[in-house]
Amino acid sequence: MCAVCVCAMATRSTTQDVYDFFGNDREYGEPITACEVAMFLMSRGKVLGGGHGAQGRRLNQYDPLIHSIRGWPAYVVVASEIEGTDHALYWDGRYLRDPWPGEGVTSKWEDYDVLFVYPLGETEAVEQCKRLVYTPGPTPEHVLEWRSRRLAEATLQAATLVAANLQELKP
16 A cells, blocks of 8 residues: 555655556555556556665665765655565655555654665656557555455454454353
């Protein structure tokens, strides 16, 4: 979902616009891949630049990498607290923005283990880019895995709640 939010922020769209672009059976909150990020951004005239690897290190505002993108937007990939996944942030050229609820309007580079920074450029061929159409195929495997993991977590939470309620009912 964070990548969807960053795509929406970078293009001044809504998250629903991002999901509508893919046109398949995606549900709100489901993930998209890096390739899908690039496709959506291109459809809106944004070009995902070559990534600058940061090897999971903490950066500060004086780091040469940050200095090199000052004034330019970027798609930022950081280590996630959820095992096996990455987290996406949006750098608007001045502020780092984390779509995770509760993180506030802006965040600090020092708070993240940065993996990659992808500068975002703009193309003059915006009208041609708007003609890009994503032809939906079967639901991608990573989405199906995400759904099954989410279902398993929800089932475990429900079972835990039921067990706790049963304990309270015992005489």
